[in-house]
Amino acid sequence: MTDANKARFNAEAAQWDSNPDIQQATRLAHKAYLSHLPSDPAILSTYDILDLGCGTGLLSLALAPSVRSVTAVDAAEGMIGALEAKLTAEDAAKNVLPICAMLEDPDDERIAVDPVTKEKVTGRRFDVVVSHLVLHHILDLRKLFATVFGCVKKGGKVMVTDFENFGPEARKFHPESKMDGVERHGILRDEIKTVLEEAGFVDVKIETAFELEKQVETEPGSGVMGPTMVFPFLICEGTKL
Incomplete structure (x- = not known):
């Protein structure tokens, strides 16, 4: 993550969850992930997930x-702080471990800690690595997925979701003021x-996961939100043999 990304997300962390587009995109992504994960609850309940x-x-x-x-890993301190605040609630999930890190090494000791037992597991790997609305902020995707591949167990999967570049109009997903x-x-x-294939994943599948309708600027840079556009989201999946 670049300094521009970190600065933006730290600044927006407190209001992040109040954005209805973010909430809706997450609901739709969650549904898409569940449709690609094992449908048997007994199997899925054994899974350790890394959310990048x-x-x-x-x-x-x-x-x-x-x-x-x-x-749960994020490089922006503000975002992780917001998650940590949620986890202080009495009824909060007890199996989520927030980590502020720019993850570049599958053997990073910070992700070796088991969220359930709180014990360090040398060489810890994950059944599934997920990432939602992150890829369009990453300059070097090959470097990212080399790290992801190293984080996945043999037989495990990567599943990532982001909006599709369907042409020049896709630029409208972000207001001009948020292009940094x-x-x-x-x-x-x-x-x-x-x-994904160059990283070593096999059985790679790229599918339309859902569509998100959101407001866009009336004119680029105007700051005035008016008409809505439909943005297709992809789910990208691969397996590590």
Whole structure:
């Protein structure tokens, strides 16, 4: 994550959850992930999940009741602080571990801690690595997925969701005032498939997961939100043999 990204997300952390588009995109992503994960609760409840770029933990907390554990990682201190505040509630999930880190090493000791037992597990790996609305902020996707591949157990999966780059209009997903830290206007199907395969994943599948309708600026840079547009989101999945 660049300094521009960190600054933006630290500044927006307190109001992040109040954005209805973010809430809706997370609900739809959660539904998409569940449709691609084992449908048998007994199997899914054994899964350890790594959520990269977890933000305030909306997706992590949505997944937590269905799985054994969620390790929630984000480089923005403000976002992790917001998640930590949620986890102080009496009825909060006890199987979510928030970590403020720029994860670049699968053997990073910070993700070796088991959220359930709180014990360090050398060489800890995950059944599934998820990431939602993060890829368009990452300059070097190949470096990212090399790290992700190392974090996945043999037989495990990567599943990531982000909006699709369907042409010049995809730029409208962000107001012009929030372009700092945006490295690409959505993800390209062929590009992400190639990146996942080059990282070592097999059985790579790129599918439309859902569509999000959101307001866009009436004119680029005007700051005035008016018409709505429909943005397709992709779910990108691969398996580590």
